[in-house]
Amino acid sequence: MSEKKLVMVVDDDPDLVEAVSMKLESKDFRVAKAYDGQEAMEKIQAEKPALVILDVMMPRKNGWVVCDEIKKDEGLKDISVVMLTAVGDAVPSTSYTHHDGKTTLADDYVPKPIDMGKLMEIVDDHLGS
Amino acid sequence: MSADQDNQQDRQQTQIPDSSPEQESGADKSIRESVEDIFFQPRVLVVDDEQRIRDACQRMLSEEGFSVACTQNGEDGLDMLEQTHFDIILLDLMMTGLSGFDVLSRVKSLHPDTVVIVITGYATIEHSIEAMKKGAFDFLPKPFSPQDLRLVVRKAIEFIRTLQDIATEKSRMRVLINLLSDGVLTTDNQKNVALANPAFLRMIRSTKTNVQGNEAREVVSNSRLLEMIDEAMVQPADSFAEIADEITVDGEDESEATILGARCIPFRDRLQRKLGTVTVLNDITALKKLDQVKSDFVSMVAHEIKGPLNSILMLLNNVQSGVAGELNEKQSEILGRVADRIQSLTSLSSELLDLAKIESGLITQEKEELDLCEMLDNQVALYRDKASAKSIDLDMQQSGQSVPVMGNRTNLEELISNLISNAIRYTPEGGRVRVSAGIDGNYALLEVSDTGYGIPEEEQEHIFQRFYRVKNEKTRFISGTGLGLAIVKSIVDAHKGIIQVDSKPDTGTAFRIYLPTLQEGKA
Numbered sequence: 203m204s205e206k207k208l209v210m211v212v213d214d215d216p217d218l219v220e221a222v223s224m225k226l227e228s229k230d231f232r233v234a235k236a237y238d239g240q241e242a243m244e245k246i247q248a249e250k251p252a253l254v255i256l257d258v259m260m261p262r263k264n265g266w267v268v269c270d271e272i273k274k275d276e277g278l279k280d281i282s283v284v285m286l287t288a289v290g291d292a293v294p295s296t297s298y299t300h301h302d303g304k305t306t307l308a309d310d311y312v313p314k315p316i317d318m319g320k321l322m323e324i325v326d327d328h329l330g331s
Numbered sequence: 332m333s334a335d336q337d338n339q340q341d342r343q344q345t346q347i348p349d350s351s352p353e354q355e356s357g358a359d360k361s362i363r364e365s366v367e368d369i370f371f372q373p374r375v376l377v378v379d380d381e382q383r384i385r386d387a388c389q390r391m392l393s394e395e396g397f398s399v400a401c402t403q404n405g406e407d408g409l410d411m412l413e414q415t416h417f418d419i420i421l422l423d424l425m426m427t428g429l430s431g432f433d434v435l436s437r438v439k440s441l442h443p444d445t446v447v448i449v450i451t452g453y454a455t456i457e458h459s460i461e462a463m464k465k466g467a468f469d470f471l472p473k474p475f476s477p478q479d480l481r482l483v484v485r486k487a488i489e490f491i492r493t494l495q496d497i498a499t500e501k502s503r504m505r506v507l508i509n510l511l512s513d514g515v516l517t518t519d520n521q522k523n524v525a526l527a528n529p530a531f532l533r534m535i536r537s538t539k540t541n542v543q544g545n546e547a548r549e550v551v552s553n554s555r556l557l558e559m560i561d562e563a564m565v566q567p568a569d570s571f572a573e574i575a576d577e578i579t580v581d582g583e584d585e586s587e588a589t590i591l592g593a594r595c596i597p598f599r600d601r602l603q604r605k606l607g608t609v610t611v612l613n614d615i616t617a618l619k620k621l622d623q624v625k626s627d628f629v630s631m632v633a634h635e636i637k638g639p640l641n642s643i644l645m646l647l648n649n650v651q652s653g654v655a656g657e658l659n660e661k662q663s664e665i666l667g668r669v670a671d672r673i674q675s676l677t678s679l680s681s682e683l684l685d686l687a688k689i690e691s692g693l694i695t696q697e698k699e700e701l702d703l704c705e706m707l708d709n710q711v712a713l714y715r716d717k718a719s720a721k722s723i724d725l726d727m728q729q730s731g732q733s734v735p736v737m738g739n740r741t742n743l744e745e746l747i748s749n750l751i752s753n754a755i756r757y758t759p760e761g762g763r764v765r766v767s768a769g770i771d772g773n774y775a776l777l778e779v780s781d782t783g784y785g786i787p788e789e790e791q792e793h794i795f796q797r798f799y800r801v802k803n804e805k806t807r808f809i810s811g812t813g814l815g816l817a818i819v820k821s822i823v824d825a826h827k828g829i830i831q832v833d834s835k836p837d838t839g840t841a842f843r844i845y846l847p848t849l850q851e852g853k854a
Contacts, residue, residue, distance in 0.1 A: 221645035
C-alpha cells in the first residue's frame with residue numbers, strides 16, 4: 203500500500219472532529235483538522251488533502267463557501283468534498299437548513315447526526331481504498 | 332276611576348305615572364322610576380271638534396299623568412305638531428275643515444314616531460279599517476267610556492315603550508360593539524354589511540367609515556375572510572359550525588403585517604332561516620410573535636444540546652468499537668448503558684425540535700395533495716424490519732381506493748411513523764399491528780390498531796400531553812420521550828383533524844385520525 207491518504211476534518215465542534223479523526227486514523231488515514239472555514243481554506247491550500255469532510259455552519263466562513271472555493275480553484279478541484287448537512291434541524295433563523303445537493307459542487311453529503319459507518323463507506327468510495 | 336280598579340291593574344299602573352305615588356311598594360317605585368327615566372311624561376294631543384270630548388279626554392288623561400293639549404281642527408293640530416313632539420294623537424275622523432284622514436296621512440309622513448288613535452263618530456267599521464290602513468294605531472268608537480279611553484291609550488303607551496326599548500337596546504348594542512377591541516362584522520342574507528365596528532374596519536385596514544349597506548366584498552378585500560362568510564352562508568340549516576381561521580393582513584411593509592384570528596358563524600332566526608353572518612376578529616399578532624420567539628428558543632436550545640450529544644456519542648462509539656484499545660466485558664456493558672442513555676437524550680432533543688417546528692410554523696407550511704394510502708404503504712415498508720424483529724404481524728389493509736387529503740408531507744409522514752412505531756413498541760412479541768386508510772363521510776380516516784398493552788382509561792386523556800408516558804410494570808422498559816403523541820396531536824390539529832383513541836388494557840389500542848378530505852379541505 204502506498205502512502206497513507208490525507209483526510210481533513212472541518213467542524214467547529216472539536217469533539218466531533220476528534221471522534222471522526224479517531225475513526226479515520228483507525229482506518230489508516232492521515233488526518234488534518236480545522237475548526238472554521240477560514241482555517242480550513244488555509245490548511246487545504248497548504249496540505250492538499252485527498253478528501254475534506256466539511257461542516258456547513260461554521261464561524262468566519264461557512265461550508266458552502268469553502269466548497270465553492272475548492273471546486274473553483276484549478277489546483278484544488280480534484281479534492282473530494284463531503285458535506286455534513288444538518289437536515290431539517292437547523293435553527294429557523296439561519297438559511298442553511300436542508301440541502302438537496304443540486305446547487306453546490308460537493309461530491310457527497312452526509313446528514314447530521316453522523317452515521318459513522320456510512321461516512322466511512324463514503325470516504326472509502328471516494329478514496330478508492 | 333277608583334283605587335280598587337288601579338290595584339287590579341298593577342302592572343299597567345307602574346307604566347303610567349299617576350298622582351298617588353305614596354301607595355306604591357318599593358319595587359313598584361323603582362320600576363316606575365326607571366320607566367320615567369325613559370319615558371318621562373307622555374304627551375297627548377286631542378284633535379276633536381266636540382268640546383265635550385276634548386274636555387273629557389283632557390280631564391281623564393291629566394289624571395293619568397299625561398301632559399295633554401287640545402285643539403278643535405286639523406290645521407291647528409298639525410301646527411302644534413310642528414312646535415312640539417307628541418307621543419299620541421287622539422284624532423277625530425269627522426271634523427269640519429281638514430278631515431281626520433288628511434291629518435292622519437300628514438302625521439304619518441312627517442312624524443312617523445307619533446302614534447295616532449282615531450275617534451270614529453258613528454262607529455263605522457269601514458272608517459276604522461281605512462284609518463288603520465293609513466297607519467292609525469287603533470280606533471276608539473264614540474261614545475266611549477273613560478275605561479275605553481284608558482285602555483286604548485295604555486295600549487299605545489305600551490307600544491311606544493316597546494319601540495323605545497328596542498331603540499334603546501339597539502343603541503346600547505351599538506355603543507357596546509363600537510367599544511369592543513375585537514372586530515365585529517355582521518352581514519345580512521344578501522351579504523351586505525349590516526354592521527361593522529371601528530375595530531373591524533381598523534383591523535382589515537379599511538379607510539371607509541360608513542359601510543352599512545355596502546356589499547361585503549366592497550368593504551373586505553381579504554379573500555379568505557370573504558370565503559368564510561360564503562362558507563357560513565351555505566351551511567345547511569341542520570348544521571351549525573363555526574368557521575375559524577387565521578388571516579394575515581398586509582401592512583405598508585412586511586413588518587407591519589398583522590395576523591388576525593377570525594371566527595364566522597351563520598346567523599339564523601328561530602325557524603333556522605338564514606339572516607346573515609356574524610364575524611369576529613381578534614388581533615393575535617403579538618401572540619404569534621411570542622409563540623415564534625418561544626419556538627425559536629426551544630429550537631435553539633435543543634439544537635445546542637443535540638450537537639454536543641451526538642459528538643459525545645460518536646466518541647463513545649469509538650471507544651466501544653475498540654478504536655481506543657480493547658475493552659473488557661464489564662467496561663463494554665457500562666459504556667453500552669451510557670450510550671443508550673445518551674441516545675435517548677438525543678431522541679428527546681430531536682422530538683423537542685420537531686414539536687417546536689410544528690407549533691411554530693404549520694399554518695404557513697406548504698400543503699399539497701397527498702394520498703394517505705400511498706403514504707401509509709411507504710411507512711409500513713419502513714417498519715417492516717422492526718416489526719418482524721419482534722415477530723409482530725404488521726399488516727396494511729388495502730381498500731383499493733386512494734384517500735386524498737390536503738396536507739404537509741413531512742408532518743403527515745411523521746404522524747404515521749409515530750403511530751406505527753408506538754404500536755410496535757407497545758405491543759408484546761407475537762402481536763399484531765393493523766393500519767388502514769379510507770373515506771368516512773367528509774373525512775379521510777386513518778387507523779392504526781394494535782393488540783398491545785393498551786392504555787388504562789384514566790390515562791387516556793393525558794396521553795397527548797407533552798412528556799406524559801403510560802408507565803406500568805409492562806411498559807417500564809420501553810424507551811420513549813413522551814413527545815410522540817403530543818407531536819401527533821399538534822399535526823392533527825394543524826390539519827384541522829380529529830384524533831380518537833380507543834383502548835383497553837391487555838387487549839390493544841386503536842388510534843383513529845380523521846382529516847378533512849380534499850373536497851372539504853380548502854381550510
